[in-house]
Amino acid sequence: MALIAELGLADCRWCDSPLPTAGTKSGRSPLTAHEGACEANPRRWRRTDPLGPAPAGTAETPAPGSATPPPHPSPRDGAELLLRDQRAWSRARRAFLSAVPPTADGWAPFVASPTRTHCSVPPGLLRAWRLLRADALSWVRREPQPPLSWLWLLLLPSVILHHPALGRAAASPPLTQAQRATTLLTGDFAAAVADRDAGVWRSPPRAARPRQGSPSGGGPTAAQRRALRLVRAGRLGAAASALTAAPVAPRAPAIWATARALFPPARPGLATAATLEVDFPDALAAAAEIGRAAGDPAALPRGAVDAVIRRAPRGSAPGPS
Secondary structure, X not given: OHHHHHOOEEEOOOOOOEEEOOOOOOOOOHHHHHHHHOOOOHHHHHHXXXXXXXXXXXXXXXXXXXXXXXXXXXXXXXXXXXXXXXXXXXXXXXXXXXXXXXXXXXHHHHHOOOOEEOOOOOHHHHHHHHHHHHHHHHHHXXXXXXXXXXXXXXXXXXXXXXXXXXXXXXXXXXXXXXXHHHHHHOOOHHHHHHHHHHOOOOOOOOOOOOOOOOHHHOOOOHHHHHHHHHHHOOOHHHHHHHHHOOOOOOOOHHHHHHHHHOOOOOOOOOOOHHHHHHHXXXXXXXXXXXXXXXXXXXXXXXXXXXXXXXXXOOOOOOOOO
């Protein structure tokens, strides 16, 4: 710093680049000229995207029976903070992203959230999207090596463009579009991520999901309707199986992990066709003799197998369909 001061250099307010402060014949110093044209200067965004009244977006109805979200400052206040005190806003953004563990598991909840996103930017978020997109791209251009700049670029679309779920599918009432933009432009990134995760489309457990025509309503259930169709087709055994079959397992991470454990990955030591022939020669020879005595073909054409499978009625195979 002492050397920079001795050489008459100063840092740019936006990108921290050291430049001479001495004026030229035109009266403007290289530092002043650079700050006016700096890519990180938020006032350049003001010229390309003037701050006017925010366009009216589609009003989002809160979930029935939910509490009203707390009031937020206007989105214009947030935009002014981003433009006028961009360094403070950048410090808040960097502090928030620095708390994310720098691992794949740490990034996953941020960039792989199970939210749905809009196919285009809603009108109510268009101004905030332009400001934040310019900030994210400018940060990556200036500092392409630090992972935090890429994390912010990847996180931004899912945070601001997510499509909140409606009714019972939402985990909790999401914010409106204006409130969502304000949380980002005022540096309240934790609230923005919480809002995104609150509007995730989560299906309730199958047992808790109300069904049309349930016994409480007096109509047949889905299993009973299927059994009636099988009875009309003359398949009484399949109808009985449809009435007594276990329900489908819910879509849960624990169920998926259990299913994957049934098929372990290939590793040294697992049984193969060659090892089975060595360990059970007599049993395999007896099975081959039974197949020859029964007249079973040694190989089946693929087309014939496909035709048999397609002709088989639903629910006729034992075990999982």
